[in-house]
Amino acid sequence: MARKDSILKMRDLLVKRRDALRRALAGDLSMLKSLSDQHGGDVVDAALDAVQDEISSKLAEVESRELANIEVALERMRTGTYGVCDVCGGKIPLARLNALPYATNCIECQRANENAGAGGNYAGDWSRVLDGGPADVDVSFSDLETT
Numbered sequence: 001m002a003r004k005d006s007i008l009k010m011r012d013l014l015v016k017r018r019d020a021l022r023r024a025l026a027g028d029l030s031m032l033k034s035l036s037d038q039h040g041g042d043v044v045d046a047a048l049d050a051v052q053d054e055i056s057s058k059l060a061e062v063e064s065r066e067l068a069n070i071e072v073a074l075e076r077m078r079t080g081t082y083g084v085c086d087v088c089g090g091k092i093p094l095a096r097l098n099a100l101p102y103a104t105n106c107i108e109c110q111r112a113n114e115n116a117g118a119g120g121n122y123a124g125d126w127s128r129v130l131d132g133g134p135a136d137v138d139v140s141f142s143d144l145e146t147t
């Protein structure tokens with residue numbers, strides 16, 4: 001399959017994923033709203049609400065970030081810069097794009113970036129660690145069980 005066809009196919013997938021995420025995010029908000037409507041002033045309910053709110057907002061955060069990544073990828077497809085390395089301007093191999101549709105640099109530049117990161121690129125690494133993701137949601141669940 002030609003590179004252009006592969007990217008067009010990927011664009012269809014990204015558009016579908018974007019629409020699904022948008023619906024999920026809209027649903028999350030209504031779910032949060034009905035939760036706060038259902039639960040009264042009970043302390044346990046309030047604690048549960050807080051945990052559920054936190055989990056929902058974490059999930060919404062992850063979904064929002066993926067949505068933003070998709071928007072960027074789609075924008076790059078529109079402007080014809082999708083699949084082009086931000087660093088060296090070379091073509092990012094399709095295999096890498098299939099594995100990582102939001103990749104904005106080629107493997108060589110990514111590796112160079114990671115090697116450099118050991119010395120001076122901590123800001124990016126730390127924000128990834130501190131952002132949390134599904135791992136933080138697990139922590140919230142186990143906290144709930146032990147208390």
Ligand SMILES: [Zn+2]
Nearest residue numbers: 085088106109
């Ligand atoms: Zn590159």
